[in-house]
Amino acid sequence: MTRAVLMRELRLALRSGGGAGLGLVFFLIVILLIPFGVGPDETLLALIAPGTLWIAALLACLLSLDRIFQADYEDGTLDILTLSPMPLEGLVAIKGLAHWLTTGLPLVIAAPVLGLTLSLPAPAYGWLIASLLVGTPALSFLGTIGAALTVGVRRGGLLLSLLVLPLYIPTLIFGASVVTSAAEGQSVTTAFQLLGGITLFTLALAPFTAAATLRMQMR
Amino acid sequence: MSLWEFANPVKFIRLSGRLLPWVSGLTVICLAVGLIWGLFFTPEEARQGHIAKIIYIHVPLAMMAINAWGMMFVTSLIWLIRRHHVSVLAAKAAAPIGATFTLLAIITGAIWGAPTWGTPWVWDPRLTSFAVLLVFYFGYMALWAAIEDPDKAADLTSVLAMVGTVFAFLSRYAVNFWNQGLHQGASLSLDKEENVADVFYIPLLLSIAGFVLLFLALVLLRTQTEVRARRLRALMLREGANA
Numbered sequence: 068m069t070r071a072v073l074m075r076e077l078r079l080a081l082r083s084g085g086g087a088g089l090g091l092v093f094f095l096i097v098i099l100l101i102p103f104g105v106g107p108d109e110t111l112l113a114l115i116a117p118g119t120l121w122i123a124a125l126l127a128c129l130l131s132l133d134r135i136f137q138a139d140y141e142d143g144t145l146d147i148l149t150l151s152p153m154p155l156e157g158l159v160a161i162k163g164l165a166h167w168l169t170t171g172l173p174l175v176i177a178a179p180v181l182g183l184t185l186s187l188p189a190p191a192y193g194w195l196i197a198s199l200l201v202g203t204p205a206l207s208f209l210g211t212i213g214a215a216l217t218v219g220v221r222r223g224g225l226l227l228s229l230l231v232l233p234l235y236i237p238t239l240i241f242g243a244s245v246v247t248s249a250a251e252g253q254s255v256t257t258a259f260q261l262l263g264g265i266t267l268f269t270l271a272l273a274p275f276t277a278a279a280t281l282r283m284q285m286r
Numbered sequence: 287m288s289l290w291e292f293a294n295p296v297k298f299i300r301l302s303g304r305l306l307p308w309v310s311g312l313t314v315i316c317l318a319v320g321l322i323w324g325l326f327f328t329p330e331e332a333r334q335g336h337i338a339k340i341i342y343i344h345v346p347l348a349m350m351a352i353n354a355w356g357m358m359f360v361t362s363l364i365w366l367i368r369r370h371h372v373s374v375l376a377a378k379a380a381a382p383i384g385a386t387f388t389l390l391a392i393i394t395g396a397i398w399g400a401p402t403w404g405t406p407w408v409w410d411p412r413l414t415s416f417a418v419l420l421v422f423y424f425g426y427m428a429l430w431a432a433i434e435d436p437d438k439a440a441d442l443t444s445v446l447a448m449v450g451t452v453f454a455f456l457s458r459y460a461v462n463f464w465n466q467g468l469h470q471g472a473s474l475s476l477d478k479e480e481n482v483a484d485v486f487y488i489p490l491l492l493s494i495a496g497f498v499l500l501f502l503a504l505v506l507l508r509t510q511t512e513v514r515a516r517r518l519r520a521l522m523l524r525e526g527a528n529a
Contacts, residue, residue, distance in 0.1 A: 212445075216445065217429075219433065226432050229421075230429065237456045240463065240464045241463070244463070280442065284438070284442075
């Protein structure tokens with residue numbers, strides 16, 4: 068059951084019109100725009116690279132959040148899934164996982180390449196990958212709460228951003244701080260542990276919150 | 287007779303209608319005495335001069351900006367647990383007031399900061415968390431505005447109030463990690479060690495009481511409006527069904 072739902076989510080995301088690649092392309096474009104905005108100075112770019120990469124990843128993640136429940140809500144699939152023996156919390160967790168696999172994971176893989184174009188200092192690459200790997204699941208799972216809250220709203224994309232972006236602040240602070248500290252050659256342990264803590268906290272509680280919200284939506 | 291009886295909108299309207307003149311009157315008295323005393327009859331602060339007198343507006347506003355969210359958290363929780371309409375309408379009514387207080391706290395802080403810190407805005411933990419709080423207020427109000435069905439809107443905004451509270455707290459302490467600030471420590475506390483001197487203390491307490499009462503009066507008034515708007519909506523739906 069779990070596997071069938073996960074495969075369905077992945078298949079829907081990867082086939083044409085699913086929009087799995089769009090987040091990645093968006094990430095690329097945002098990073099491409101940065102040098103146009105702040106100038107091609109390498110020392111400046113290296114200085115702002117950690118924060119820029121994290122913010123771009125966060126925005127790319129946000130882009131596909133409204134797909135998590137919207138289509139299933141509109142065509143009634145969500146009602147059928149609710150009636151299935153699988154608890155709604157589990158379904159939300161699978162959808163969050165599928166969103167991360169199709170949006171977060173590609174960003175993790177692309178980030179070091181884009182870091183290269185922003186002259187990210189050498190010691191930071193490993194921690195960039197590690198922080199995104201640990202941090203982006205929190206972005207997807209917080210997104211499920213926002214997506215559940217706005218599922219019935221027509222053209223709720225902008226509202227979704229307004230609701231979800233403030234929730235991303237702690238993740239962004241610790242995630243970017245890991246990479247910045249690594250780039251400056253300082254210890255990253257505290258920030259990395261806190262980032263992991265935020266992610267675990269989110270993974271544990273977001274499915275329950277989003278599932279409760281979905282039940283309210285279908286009441 | 288228990289507190290829960292005021293979940294009945296009729297009883298709430300009756301009681302709040304009776305309370306409102308008293309609360310408003312007390313608000314005017316406290317604010318007038320507190321502010322006039324604070325602004326005109328206290329000695330000048332040793333280093334900052336006149337500008338420090340903005341404390342009688344800035345501190346109460348900042349306190350109520352946070353407390354308003356706290357009140358919304360509690361009333362939303364009551365809605366989720368016991369489904370009292372007046373409770374969630376009070377949360378809805380408090381949101382724009384809280385947002386306004388937050389914005390005014392930021393503005394008065396900027397007015398105070400410009401001459402004393404040399405800048406109206408810094409990315410200090412306290413200032414930053416107020417900006418974050420303001421965004422949470424906006425999100426809460428936007429969600430109310432976006433959903434038509436009143437009960438569903440009440441459910442969803444209550445969830446947002448819960449989640450928002452958790453993350454507002456997290457952000458508050460996360461920004462400490464990110465930047466140590468310029469903002470001075472608390473001006474008031476229950477153990478008198480770090481308090482402001484007595485000459486400033488009493489007018490400050492009066493103006494805080496004034497702003498608490500002002501908040502209370504505005505919430506009562508706006509909740510009455512929300513209850514009546516809800517009743518009007520129900521009447522119009524009924525008329526529409528008959529026609």
